[in-house]
Amino acid sequence: MADYLPPDYLVPELALSFRLQPNATQVTAVSQVTRNGEHNRALVLDGEQQQIQQVLVNGENVDYLQQEGKLTIENVPTAFELTIVTEINPAANSSLEGLYMSDGAYCTQCEAEGFRRITFFPDRPDVLTRYQVRIEAPKAFPFLLSNGNKVEEGELDGDWHYACWQDPFPKPSYLFALVAGDFDLLEDSFTTKTGRDVKLQVFVDKGNLNKSHHAMASLKKAMAWDESRFDLEYDLDIYMIVAVDFFNMGAMENKGLNVFNTKYVLADEQTATDDDFHGIESVIGHEYFHNWTGNRVTCRDWFQLSLKEGLTVFRDQEFSSDVGSRAVNRIHAIKVIKNQQFAEDAGPMSHPIRPEEVIEMNNFYTVTVYNKGAEVIRMMHTLLGEAGFQAGMKLYFERHDGQAVTCDDFVQAMQDASGKDLSQFRRWYNQAGTPELTVTDNYDADAGVYRLQVAQSTPQRANEQQKLPQHIPFSVELLDNDGNSLVNQLLEVTDAEQTFEFNLNAAPVASLLQDFSAPVKLHYQYATSQLLVLMRYASSEVARWEASVALFSQAVWQNVARLQQSQSMSLDSSVIDAFRAVVLDASQDHALSAEMLKFPSTAALIEQVEKVDVDALLSARDFVIDAIADGCEDELLARYRELTSLDNAASRSFKNAMLQLLARSADGNEALLQAQYDSASGMTDALGALSAAVAGNAECRDELLVQFGERWQDTPLVMDKWFMLQASVDEDDVIDRITALQQHPAFSFNNPNRVRSLLGAFAALNLSQYHRADGAGYQFLTDIIKKLNSVNPQVAARIMTPLIQFGKFDDARQALLKGCLQQLLDLPELSRDVYEKASKALAM
Ligand code: TRP
Ligand code: ZN
Numbered sequence: 043m044a045d046y047l048p049p050d051y052l053v054p055e056l057a058l059s060f061r062l063q064p065n066a067t068q069v070t071a072v073s074q075v076t077r078n079g080e081h082n083r084a085l086v087l088d089g090e091q092q093q094i095q096q097v098l099v100n101g102e103n104v105d106y107l108q109q110e111g112k113l114t115i116e117n118v119p120t121a122f123e124l125t126i127v128t129e130i131n132p133a134a135n136s137s138l139e140g141l142y143m144s145d146g147a148y149c150t151q152c153e154a155e156g157f158r159r160i161t162f163f164p165d166r167p168d169v170l171t172r173y174q175v176r177i178e179a180p181k182a183f184p185f186l187l188s189n190g191n192k193v194e195e196g197e198l199d200g201d202w203h204y205a206c207w208q209d210p211f212p213k214p215s216y217l218f219a220l221v222a223g224d225f226d227l228l229e230d231s232f233t234t235k236t237g238r239d240v241k242l243q244v245f246v247d248k249g250n251l252n253k254s255h256h257a258m259a260s261l262k263k264a265m266a267w268d269e270s271r272f273d274l275e276y277d278l279d280i281y282m283i284v285a286v287d288f289f290n291m292g293a294m295e296n297k298g299l300n301v302f303n304t305k306y307v308l309a310d311e312q313t314a315t316d317d318d319f320h321g322i323e324s325v326i327g328h329e330y331f332h333n334w335t336g337n338r339v340t341c342r343d344w345f346q347l348s349l350k351e352g353l354t355v356f357r358d359q360e361f362s363s364d365v366g367s368r369a370v371n372r373i374h375a376i377k378v379i380k381n382q383q384f385a386e387d388a389g390p391m392s393h394p395i396r397p398e399e400v401i402e403m404n405n406f407y408t409v410t411v412y413n414k415g416a417e418v419i420r421m422m423h424t425l426l427g428e429a430g431f432q433a434g435m436k437l438y439f440e441r442h443d444g445q446a447v448t449c450d451d452f453v454q455a456m457q458d459a460s461g462k463d464l465s466q467f468r469r470w471y472n473q474a475g476t477p478e479l480t481v482t483d484n485y486d487a488d489a490g491v492y493r494l495q496v497a498q499s500t501p502q503r504a505n506e507q508q509k510l511p512q513h514i515p516f517s518v519e520l521l522d523n524d525g526n527s528l529v530n531q532l533l534e535v536t537d538a539e540q541t542f543e544f545n546l547n548a549a550p551v552a553s554l555l556q557d558f559s560a561p562v563k564l565h566y567q568y569a570t571s572q573l574l575v576l577m578r579y580a581s582s583e584v585a586r587w588e589a590s591v592a593l594f595s596q597a598v599w600q601n602v603a604r605l606q607q608s609q610s611m612s613l614d615s616s617v618i619d620a621f622r623a624v625v626l627d628a629s630q631d632h633a634l635s636a637e638m639l640k641f642p643s644t645a646a647l648i649e650q651v652e653k654v655d656v657d658a659l660l661s662a663r664d665f666v667i668d669a670i671a672d673g674c675e676d677e678l679l680a681r682y683r684e685l686t687s688l689d690n691a692a693s694r695s696f697k698n699a700m701l702q703l704l705a706r707s708a709d710g711n712e713a714l715l716q717a718q719y720d721s722a723s724g725m726t727d728a729l730g731a732l733s734a735a736v737a738g739n740a741e742c743r744d745e746l747l748v749q750f751g752e753r754w755q756d757t758p759l760v761m762d763k764w765f766m767l768q769a770s771v772d773e774d775d776v777i778d779r780i781t782a783l784q785q786h787p788a789f790s791f792n793n794p795n796r797v798r799s800l801l802g803a804f805a806a807l808n809l810s811q812y813h814r815a816d817g818a819g820y821q822f823l824t825d826i827i828k829k830l831n832s833v834n835p836q837v838a839a840r841i842m843t844p845l846i847q848f849g850k851f852d853d854a855r856q857a858l859l860k861g862c863l864q865q866l867l868d869l870p871e872l873s874r875d876v877y878e879k880a881s882k883a884l885a886m
Pocket of ligand 2 (some may be wrong): 328350354378
């Protein structure tokens with residue numbers, strides 16, 4: 043980042059034409075180039091995986107040098123027309139970056155640096171260009187799409203046709219998109235608050251029109267929400283969404299032409315769960331919100347990625363919270379930080395939300411940049427309040443609309459508009475690692491004063507600059523022992539050590555870091571009795587959930603200790619009673635009750651400690667869940683039966699969380715699993731029964747898996763759920779099962795959704811088999827990454843995470859994991875993506 047220099051040349055206008063053929067697509071790029079500033083440096087363009095046919099400056103052939111992904115032309119005029127004709131091979135492109143084919147359709151993915159696989163260009167986000175695009179293709183591809191507005195179309199010889207598009211907004215190359223194919227089309231419209239009529243189009247694979255309605259409804263909701271909450275309106279006459287099955291990530295915000303993974307578009311009740319419906323709404327929102335936070339104001343360079351991603355995740359979270367349950371959405375966001383981001387921050391890929399050094403940019407689309415980035419925005423919102431924050435947003439757009447800017451520019455706008463000093467707060471952008479807050483307290487009965495002593499520190503690594511105290515919004519509620527709220531206050535922690543005093547008549551119970559008011563690790567010794575009070579009475583529903591997580595976790599760690607001392611495991615009846623109360627509670631939101639009964643995953647528990655004995659942890663967690671399930675079985679059965687008739691997502695969630703427990707109780711409740719599976723009216727309940735059967739190793743598990751696999755063999759997104767369950771079966775032969783499933787007709791090694799659901803899920807979800815002491819799980823994942831390294835490096839690097847986060851495991855497992863990483867480093871044609879992660883992990 044410190045090496046940033048403004049571009050030597052700008053390209054205000056680009057005319058791009060494509061003649062689409064699977065193995066030989068011709069691309070003609072006519073750029074209007076202008077020198078930026080006074081210099082006589084050469085023009086240097088980025089470009090990869092293309093055959094050059096012609097390079098002209100003002101219509102004349104010129105000498106050029108092509109090497110290592112760059113094209114250099116010396117002695118160019120101050121302003122000129124540059125014509126470059128190249129040929130590319132979309133059918134052979136399995137990396138899904140640049141122009142590629144998905145199920146017979148052409149599509150593009152340019153973020154971050156994929157445009158350089160389409161033509162030679164200054165492929166960096168601070169070069170803003172007005173695009174004119176012409177697409178020529180056989181009529182077998184009836185829809186020819188690109189950014190902006192369609193300005194012309196017509197017939198060509200030999201059953202070909204063409205379309206021309208013009209995007210009036212200058213944009214960076216990463217927002218370019220092209221799609222050509224045959225689709226079913228759902229159309230609708232939206233009238234903005236100033237009366238602009240916008241045509242809305244959702245393109246899906248033929249036969250899927252009936253699964254596109256939720257996506258369209260979500261888009262209209264998102265457009266209305268951005269107007270009402272952020273006063274932001276759409277700016278073109280058309281908004282298109284295309285769903286493709288081959289896609290590396292969730293979706294892409296290309297100007298006016300979003301490209302989506304089918305997973306975030308297609309849904310009906312038969313094939314999608316309530317969670318899928320929710321995911322679609324949130325990703326549709328996310329990409330739509332990028333139109334302002336990302337597209338109208340974009341990033342100066344890729345180190346600033348969180349400028350658009352952290353802010354847009356914050357916006358999509360607020361959208362979901364305003365149109366759904368705020369508490370449940372907050373719980374989901376907290377889980378991502380605690381279970382995934384904390385692990386990233388403690389591992390070899392630790393980086394600040396604004397990284398300073400990058401080997402492969404694709405490796406930095408991370409939970410740190412996205413989700414911790416959103417937490418940093420959320421902290422500003424907490425410190426400034428909604429009005430101050432919105433004033434900051436308004437100033438940000440007034441200053442920077444149409445520009446490529448930095449995270450500093452954003453914080454400056456927030457500070458200037460609100461008057462709040464954010465100078466210390468800026469450290470969140472450059473310090474990696476998770477700050478730890480250690481809180482102690484005491485009550486001075488004579489003075490009637492309760493004191494909270496707060497100490498903060500951030501783990502320091504050898505090669506890092508010194509970590510300074512952060513500006514931490516610290517939200518606290520104090521309750522008496524009967525659960526009455528005494529104090530509810532936002533404290534600001536800014537020093538390494540600080541004491542806060544409260545005048546109280548007795549020692550309170552403290553609910554600390556309410557709603558996870560900052561992305562930090564909190565250390566405070568809660569007594570079980572205090573957790574029981576908070577779980578029942580904390581004003582914040584999120585705080586009640588946090589207390590339930592802490593209560594469960596305490597019980598697990600106590601039993602890990604017992605196992606390590608060869609004692610027998612046990613569970614205090616007060617813990618069982620507390621969860622029984624959750625089951626019986628008639629007034630609590632069912633979705634929140636469900637969250638309290640979905641106990642922390644093994645991965646979440648691992649994040650709570652420095653070193654972990656995996657075998658003991660797996661046994662202790664199973665023991666505690668089984669003990670709760672056994673202890674509450676009667677109440678679970680009764681509540682389960684009460685809820686079966688309720689037809690809403692929250693109740694289904696509660697019911698299915700209870701079914702997971704019922705499948706694990708001593709009785710096993712096979713008949714109940716079977717009955718729910720057979721009578722399920724939609725995917726949520728069918729999958730609820732099936733996943734309970736898998737998690738509980740039920741007798742009916744394999745039979746149900748066979749039935750489900752046959753029923754859905756032709757529906758890829760449902761098969762993903764099936765592959766995921768197959769990969770999480772806790773049996774010693776699961777690796778053989780997964781190996782066999784790679785031959786299943788519904789599986790494809792070239793499709794990232796399939797790879798993630800069968801192969802990625804194994805390492806991420808099947809912890810007991812992945813961490814087998816013989817290393818077979820590690821080796822299995824390694825062999826997959828070796829193969830993926832050449833097929834799709836982005837996906838290879840993404841599913842590698844469980845190989846590199848080895849710091850907490852025992853020496854024997856660490857040695858096995860390091861051996862695997864060394865095998866990867868020894869690969870003959872190692873991608874930058876895999877190289878960066880493997881080498882950083884081995885250097886730890
Ligand atoms: N900008 C996209 C988003 O957050 C992310 C994305 C989609 C992406 N596809 C990608 C990033 C491919 C890197 C590579 O919505
Ligand atoms: Zn995004």
